[in-house]
Amino acid sequence: MGRLRRCGALCGSATKLRHCLRWNFGAFRSFTEDSLVGMRDVPTSLQKWLPKIASGDAIGTLALFEGKGNPSPKAVKVTANGGVLNGVKRPVADGAIADFAVVAARTGSSGRESDISLFIVDLKAGGVEVKSLTNIDLTRGQAEIAFKDAKAEPLGAPGEGWSVITQVLDRAAVLMAFEQVGGADRALEMGRDYALDRIAFGRPIGSFQAVKHMLADMYVSATLARSNCYYGAWALSTNAGELPEAAAAARISATQAFQHCAKNNIQVHGGMGFTWEFDCHMYYRRANAVALGLGSLSYWEDALIDRMRKKNAA
Amino acid sequence: MNFDDTPQEAEFRSIARKWIAANAPKEFEEELSKSSLGRIRLARHDMVEVGKAWQKKKAEGGWACLHWPKEYGGRGATPIERVIWQQEEGVYGKLTQPFQIGEGMCGPTVMAWGSEDAKRRFLPKLASGEEIWCQLFSEPSAGSDVAGLRTRAEKKGDNWVVNGQKIWTSGAHYSDYGLLIARTDPNVPKHKGLTMFFLDMKSPGVEVRPIKQANGMQEFNEVYFTDVVIPDSQRLGAVGEGWSVSLTTLMNERMSIGARLATGVPEMFEFCSGLMLEDGLAIDDPAVRSKLASWAVKASGLKYTSYRAISALSKGERPGPENSIGKLVSGLMLQDIATYAMDLEGTAGSLTGTDEEQANGQFQQMLLSSPSMRIAGGTDEILRNIIAERVLGLPGDIRVDKDVSYNKIPTKGR
Numbered sequence: 001m002g003r004l005r006r007c008g009a010l011c012g013s014a015t016k017l018r019h020c021l022r023w024n025f026g027a028f029r030s031f032t033e034d035s036l037v038g039m040r041d042v043p044t045s046l047q048k049w050l051p052k053i054a055s056g057d058a059i060g061t062l063a064l065f066e067g068k069g070n071p072s073p074k075a076v077k078v079t080a081n082g083g084v085l086n087g088v089k090r091p092v093a094d095g096a097i098a099d100f101a102v103v104a105a106r107t108g109s110s111g112r113e114s115d116i117s118l119f120i121v122d123l124k125a126g127g128v129e130v131k132s133l134t135n136i137d138l139t140r141g142q143a144e145i146a147f148k149d150a151k152a153e154p155l156g157a158p159g160e161g162w163s164v165i166t167q168v169l170d171r172a173a174v175l176m177a178f179e180q181v182g183g184a185d186r187a188l189e190m191g192r193d194y195a196l197d198r199i200a201f202g203r204p205i206g207s208f209q210a211v212k213h214m215l216a217d218m219y220v221s222a223t224l225a226r227s228n229c230y231y232g233a234w235a236l237s238t239n240a241g242e243l244p245e246a247a248a249a250a251r252i253s254a255t256q257a258f259q260h261c262a263k264n265n266i267q268v269h270g271g272m273g274f275t276w277e278f279d280c281h282m283y284y285r286r287a288n289a290v291a292l293g294l295g296s297l298s299y300w301e302d303a304l305i306d307r308m309r310k311k312n313a314a
Numbered sequence: 315m316n317f318d319d320t321p322q323e324a325e326f327r328s329i330a331r332k333w334i335a336a337n338a339p340k341e342f343e344e345e346l347s348k349s350s351l352g353r354i355r356l357a358r359h360d361m362v363e364v365g366k367a368w369q370k371k372k373a374e375g376g377w378a379c380l381h382w383p384k385e386y387g388g389r390g391a392t393p394i395e396r397v398i399w400q401q402e403e404g405v406y407g408k409l410t411q412p413f414q415i416g417e418g419m420c421g422p423t424v425m426a427w428g429s430e431d432a433k434r435r436f437l438p439k440l441a442s443g444e445e446i447w448c449q450l451f452s453e454p455s456a457g458s459d460v461a462g463l464r465t466r467a468e469k470k471g472d473n474w475v476v477n478g479q480k481i482w483t484s485g486a487h488y489s490d491y492g493l494l495i496a497r498t499d500p501n502v503p504k505h506k507g508l509t510m511f512f513l514d515m516k517s518p519g520v521e522v523r524p525i526k527q528a529n530g531m532q533e534f535n536e537v538y539f540t541d542v543v544i545p546d547s548q549r550l551g552a553v554g555e556g557w558s559v560s561l562t563t564l565m566n567e568r569m570s571i572g573a574r575l576a577t578g579v580p581e582m583f584e585f586c587s588g589l590m591l592e593d594g595l596a597i598d599d600p601a602v603r604s605k606l607a608s609w610a611v612k613a614s615g616l617k618y619t620s621y622r623a624i625s626a627l628s629k630g631e632r633p634g635p636e637n638s639i640g641k642l643v644s645g646l647m648l649q650d651i652a653t654y655a656m657d658l659e660g661t662a663g664s665l666t667g668t669d670e671e672q673a674n675g676q677f678q679q680m681l682l683s684s685p686s687m688r689i690a691g692g693t694d695e696i697l698r699n700i701i702a703e704r705v706l707g708l709p710g711d712i713r714v715d716k717d718v719s720y721n722k723i724p725t726k727g728r
Contacts, residue, residue, distance in 0.1 A: 192706050207709040209695070212702035219701055220639045224615025231618045234317050253611040298600070301607035305597065308583065308610065 045120045045153035049100055061098040063089040063121075063145055064165065070299035071169060073113045073162045078147060080105035080119055084127070085147040093293060095143025096132045098123055103152065104161050116161040119152035127151065137289035139282065170247040172294050174232040177247075177254035180290060181229050184222040184254070187261035187283045191215055191268040198270075211268060218261045225250075225257035245311060248304035255291045255300070262287035317621075319398075326395050330377070330402045337371055338406050339364065346405040348674060362446075362488050365409040369443025379417050379441040386425065386433055387441030393627040412485055416440045416447035420493045422566040424512065427550040427559050436491070436512075448489035448515070450480040450537060451560065455725070457482075458696050460495075461505045461557060462715070462723070465539060467496035474498075474511065474549070476519075476542040482690065486522045486535040489515050493563065494544075495556050497720065504720040508556030513544045529682035564692070565635075577644045578651040578680060579613040582606065585655055585673050596658055605654060612643055635704040638697040645687035645694065652681035 052058035066089055069075050078087030085105055092101065101121050108115035123130060127150035133142045156164055192215055195206030205211050232250030235243040262283040266273035273280040291297060319327060342356060342364060349355045356364060372378040373387060381396040382388025391399070400407055410417070421440050424433060439445040456463040465478025476496055486492065492515050499507035515522070519542035524532040551559040586606060589596040596602045616639070623637055655677035656663030666678045688694050702708045715723045 188706075192708065195708060203712065204709055206702075207711055209699065209711065212708050213695070213698040215706055215708065216698035216701040219706060220643060223619055223639055224612055224643070227618035227622060228611055228615045230622070231317065231614070238318075240317075248607075249611045249614050252607055253615055256608070256611075298604060301604045302600070304607045304610060305603045309587065309597070312583070312587070 043155050045155050049120070052099075058099040059094060059097055061092055061094050061101050062168070063092045063095070063101040063103040065089065065091060070295040071165065073116045074111075076104050076106050076116050078103065078105045080107050080117060080152060083152060084149040085119060085121060085152045086149060088144060088146045090144035091133055091135065091142035092145050094141055095123075095145050096130055096141050101145065102155060103147075104165055105152070107158055107161075113162040114159040116165070117158045118155040118161040118164060120155045121147070121150055121152045125151055135289060137285045139286065140289065169294055170244055171236060173247040173251035173300070174229070174236045174243075176290060176294060177225070177229045177232060177250040180254035180258040180287070181222065181225050183283055183286060183290075184218070184225060184257040184261040187258070187265040187280075187287075188215065188218045188222055190280065190283075191218065191261075191265040194269050194272075205268075214264050214268060218264050221253075221257040221260045225253040228253040245304065245307040248300050248307055251294070251300045252297065252304060255297050258283075258287040259291055323394060323398060327398050327402060330399050333375055333377065334402055334404075334406070337375065339368055339409075342409075343405060346408050349408060361409070362412050365412050366443045368406060368409045369413055373438075373442030378443070379421065382421070382425070382437070382441060387438035393624045397621075397624055412446055412488065413440075413443050415449050415484060416445075419449055419563045419566050420447040420491070420512070423493060423510070423550060423559060423563045426562050427510070429547070432512075432548075440491075445490040446485060446488055447512075448483050448486045448492045449563065450483055450486075450492045450494040451563075452482045453479060454481050458693055460560070461508065462720075463495065463497060463508070465494075465496045466500075467498050467509060467511065467544070469498070469546075470543075472546050474544045474546065476511075476513075476539045476544060478539050480537040480539075481525070481534075483522075483535045483537050484533055484690075486515065486537050487524060491515060492537070493550075495560055498553055498556075500721040501719050502554075503717055504715060504723065505557045506554055507720055508560070509553050510550040510556040510559040511544050512548050512550065513542065517542050517544070519543075528685065529679070531683075575616065575640050575644045576648065577609070577613040577616065578648045579606075579609050581673075581676060581680075582609065582651045582655060585677070586658070589658060589673075591658070602658070609647055609651060612647055616640055616643055635700050638692070638700050641687065641691060642694055642697045642701075645684065648680055648687055649684040652677045652684055656681060 049058055049060065053060060064071060064076075066075055066077055066087070078085055078089060085103060087105070089095075089101075089103065092098075095101070099122070101123055103119045103121050104116055105119055106115055107117040121128065123145070127148045129146040129148070131144045131146075133144055135142045192206070195211050195215060196204055198205045206215070228246075228250045232243075232246045234240065235246035240246070262280075266280045266284060269278060269280055272278050294300075342359075345356055369378055376389045377399065378389075379387055380389035380391040380399055381393060382390075384390050403410075417440070421437060424436060424440075428436070436445070440447055451460055451463070453460075453463045453465060463478075465476065465480065467474045467476045474496075476494070478496065480494075483492075492513055494511045494513055495508055496511065497507050498509040501507070513520075519540040521538040521540070523536045523538070525534045525536060526532055527534060583597075583606060586596040586602055591599060593599070597606070619639065620637075623634075626634075655673070659677075663678075666675050692700070699711075703710055
């Protein structure tokens with residue numbers, strides 16, 4: 001599937017909760033694969049996984065984080081020595097159902113980005129211990145993966161891991177942003193529908209300006225996010241030099257829109273919005289979990305400003 | 315969506331660029347680039363005169379109102395070409411300020427509702443800047459509730475006689491013509507008794523009085539009408555159809571205001587990149603970066619939203635209510651940016667000097683001017699109602715004045 005069509009599919013499926021549940025690891029898987037498949041020379045370590053990814057027989061994930069904090073080469077403590085990995089990754093999205101992981105590990109101690117390299121690890125092999133973690137999003141699993149002399153095959157050239165990670169995160173940001181916009185739209189739609197149906201004080205609550213204006217503001221943030229996402233999709237699909245800046249803008253805008261819409265959707269629903277039976281909390285949970293999935297909002301804000309400065313200086 | 319020029323667009327851009335390089339008034343380039351947010355400062359020249367000269371030159375070269383048909387003073391250009399032109403016109407576009415109400419609102423209304431004679435007589439001169447137009451809608455008792463307006467027009471033979479008062483009329487003091495909505499029948503519900511006209515602002519009985527604004531400037535006016543005579547040939551649309559006609563104007567107003575909207579973001583980015591705080595540059599401070607980034611994505615979101623609107627326009631669709639978001643987002647953003655920029659300057663932020671440290675005083679100006687952005691051309695609240703009702707389909711508020719004849723509507727509070 002072309003990248004543009006994939007953006008549309010992510011956005012569309014997020015608007016339907018059932019699909020959203022079924023497809024809960026879709027976006028994450030999609031971007032790891034997208035980036036790996038995009039490599040010019042497919043490394044031998046990856047070759048055996050590709051057909052299985054395509055047929056749906058294998059699920060891959062990216063093991064990057066090690067506890068609190070945002071993406072940073074300094075935060076990578078898992079070591080790679082003599083073809084084996086040692087250390088712990090958490091949280092790893094879909095770690096408990098994944099068959100293999102792309103792992104960022106430390107291969108040097110110079111304090112530079114070139115200390116980080118990528119490896120592929122078969123998660124069903126020895127030396128790998130996977131433990132499910134609880135998290136606010138009940139529909140997307142997180143796990144801890146401990147490596148004890150786990151066998152690892154290098155992916156790409158040594159020392160180039162971090163530059164690949166950076167590119168993967170940018171691509172992921174655009175794809176995930178479409179999921180976020182879809183979620184924001186759906187939360188807005190739910191709030192609007194409820195405001196039309198719910199009668200209080202003898203009239204639909206959507207006729208009160210306090211409610212109406214809240215929904216209008218949700219529409220505004222969802223619209224701004226969608227427009228930023230289109231630009232991101234263009235940059236992604238054409239491999240434009242603007243991709244880093246466009247990806248950060250799409251990510252920030254979509255994160256804010258989804259959080260804003262999910263939060264206000266509960267408010268429009270009143271007490272019903274705070275019940276387990278209503279779906280509002282699922283969007284609220286997803287909005288806030290996905291906001292952290294690729295690094296937090298402040299991480300991307302920082303990245304955007306750096307990238308804008310770079311462009312202005314050029 | 316494609317963000318690169320097609321070969322035709324690239325060629326158009328290069329022609330526009332060459333023409334501007336050869337013809338633009340370069341002596342004003344520096345002053346114009348330092349003037350921001352619709353506030354043009356030319357030390358030794360009258361801005362309207364400089365603007366008129368540039369507009370005339372553009373008209374002669376075929377670059378004025380370029381999306382209008384050729385017979386009415388335009389170029390017959392596509393919406394995309396218009397955007398390319400605006401990008402290339404750059405700082406000189408600031409000189410078009412006195413013509414924006416005419417080009418953006420009055421012109422399109424005359425184009426949609428005027429007779430062929432009126433179009434041929436008035437539109438080319440409007441396009442060339444030779445005649446400036448203003449919009450006479452708001453009244454002291456009819457702002458957001460503009461359909462509640464009181465200015466009367468009464469039929470006397472082939473003419474109409476107008477009495478009443480308009481307010482917040484931008485540029486009335488240098489305008490040649492005005493688009494006027496007036497009440498022609500007070501005995502029917504308020505939306506049904508209105509009629510649209512245009513008139514010569516030099517007509518006997520028209521009195522323009524400047525309003526000194528909260529920011530100390532004088533851009534708006536009160537306009538009084540005392541027995542002003544307007545020929546029936548200057549009526550736009552049928553008698554009683556004024557509300558429908560005004561919707562053409564207001565819809566175009568939103569599109570026009572949205573097109574060159576200032577957000578304050580480039581100015582703020584530059585300011586933070588140069589401002590030294592105690593611990594280093596402002597732009598290296600995490601709190602500053604976070605705010606800047608949130609504003610930057612709003613500005614880029616607006617930009618690409620307007621591209622989407624242009625792309626819809628180029629497919630022949632009319633500007634819709636969704637374009638209301640531009641002013642809604644940027645008005646508040648300007649106010650927030652100004653407040654924060656001054657906060658970064660500390661106590662000295664309250665000073666209004668124009669020395670280097672004060673970033674030319676632009677944020678102080680922005681602070682004092684931005685409240686009007688959230689009111690003029692539809693308040694934030696009216697825009698939210700429009701989005702909620704016309705885009706999201708939510709029900710209107712319960713109206714006590716809906717089916718009541720205009721002269722029975724209460725006019726006093728307490």
